[in-house]
Amino acid sequence: MTTTGSPAEPLAIGEVAARTGLSVHALRLYEREGLLVGPVGRTSGGRRRYTAADVEWLLICVKLRESGMPLADLKRFAELVRQGPGNEAERLRLLDAHRRRVEAQIRALEECRSVIAWKVGVYAEHLARGEADGLWDPTA
Amino acid sequence: MTTTGSPAEPLAIGEVAARTGLSVHALRLYEREGLLVGPVGRTSGGRRRYTAADVEWLLICVKLRESGMPLADLKRFAELVRQGPGNEAERLRLLDAHRRRVEAQIRALEECRSVIAWKVGVYAEHLARGEADGLWDPTA
DNA sequence: CTACGATCTCGACCAAGGTCTAGCTCAAGT
DNA sequence: ACTTGAGCTAGACCTTGGTCGAGATCGTAG
Known part of the structure; x- marks a missing residue:
């Protein structure tokens, strides 16, 4: 059980790619484009460490993308979530x-x-x- | 009844655009890309004249495009039709x-x-x- | 005849959404 | 210690499916 479920341990980008179906390139792109809710953690060495919450959000992103939502809207949504409560409407x-x-x-x-x-x-x-x-x- | 139904008279590109929903630019593009079954007729002055059959084919193309068929496949299909009988399978x-x-x-x-x-x-x-x-x- | 709108060709440009490369660093196994 | 496979950044490049513009021409209504 090291590659399944919702791990407590943060994941490396390759792992995340494997479980979201996105390429590592796409993952980095999404991050640059501000599609993630929070900044992705990094190891002391500078490598990304994705939390389970990050992965969950990415899975939602994948669904929304699959259904044709443009990156720009995804970004907007991420911004709203990032801003915290108050904009739920x-x-x-x-x-x-x-x-x-x-x-x-x-x-x-x-x-x-x-x-x-x-x-x-x-x-x-x-x-x-x-x-x-x-x-x-x-x-x- | 000059802009409806299946006219016997060949149509100008603007008319075809109006009834297919494609832009005139797109229509010319499709033609260049070989998506049409036959060569489009021209007036003596060099203007395109689309037959009812052309328009019908274009309407099919629109449906196929709407459902995500790439232009390349559409082109392949047009080629098959252009080749005539024998490749129906x-x-x-x-x-x-x-x-x-x-x-x-x-x-x-x-x-x-x-x-x-x-x-x-x-x-x-x-x-x-x-x-x-x-x-x-x-x-x- | 003349003006005006519709077309013509050709080629440049665009936006989205990635992909790929180069050159470098990190970390884990032996 | 060394090798090797992931990961890092920055930026160039790609494909799809068009759109747009320039500059010339056609054709029809006055």
């Missing part, structure tokens, strides 16, 4: 707006999916019949 | 692979949505209680 607004965008995106994708599925069906049918004549094909 | 593979990706993306987004919705719920609850103490907040 704004945090909520930010997250909720994003949730709405995600839902819209899901709906759009579902529509795309059905268009694509239909097209796939058309091709499959023609193939099954062995006669795939010029579907949208102006040259045939 | 590959076209099918391409589309179906994309469909799978879209579905995976939808699932991922749905997961993100639930994570976000939960977070939103946490904030909303704390706000309602008027006590939003350091949620993930290392400084509080």
Whole structure:
């Protein structure tokens, strides 16, 4: 149990990369860009030591990124958290707006999916019949 | 009825932009990049004239782009269609692979949505209680 | 005929989000 | 002590998917 769960010991950047799926490069980028809530700890030698809380935040970041939140918004959110209590309404607004965008995106994708599925069906049918004549094909 | 439906008359680029939602710049880009099935017609003066089929293809392109298909794949698809009959299996593979990706993306987004919705719920609850103490907040 | 808006080509530019390199340091195993 | 693998910084570079501008041309309405 040295590479699983939520360790009490702070983690090196490579470990964090492994468990967040971000590259070490990306991790350093995120830090430079101010996407982290607090400054990352360092060893006496200058190496980053991520706490469990850091990793947790990064995992949230990953989810938000996956769902298309731009780094700038993530940064804004991190700033709000960094500022401490008092701005929860704004945090909520930010997250909720994003949730709405995600839902819209899901709906759009579902529509795309059905268009694509239909097209796939058309091709499959023609193939099954062995006669795939010029579907949208102006040259045939 | 001059700007609706599927006109028999070929359309100018601005018209096509209006009905596909792509900018004229993007339309020219797509053409340069070989995303169109056939060469676009031109007037004697050198202006593009898009046929209804061109527009239809572009609408498909828009859907595929919206669902995250990279231009390179779109180009590949256009090439296959351009080559004429005989490669329908590959076209099918391409589309179906994309469909799978879209579905995976939808699932991922749905997961993100639930994570976000939960977070939103946490904030909303704390706000309602008027006590939003350091949620993930290392400084509080 | 003339003016004006829409197009044309070509090439520069942009923003996001990373990735990669160079040159150096740190730390852990043997 | 030595080697080796991670990590460090700074900054250059990359890809995607466009956008924008200059300068010329087309074509249509007066």
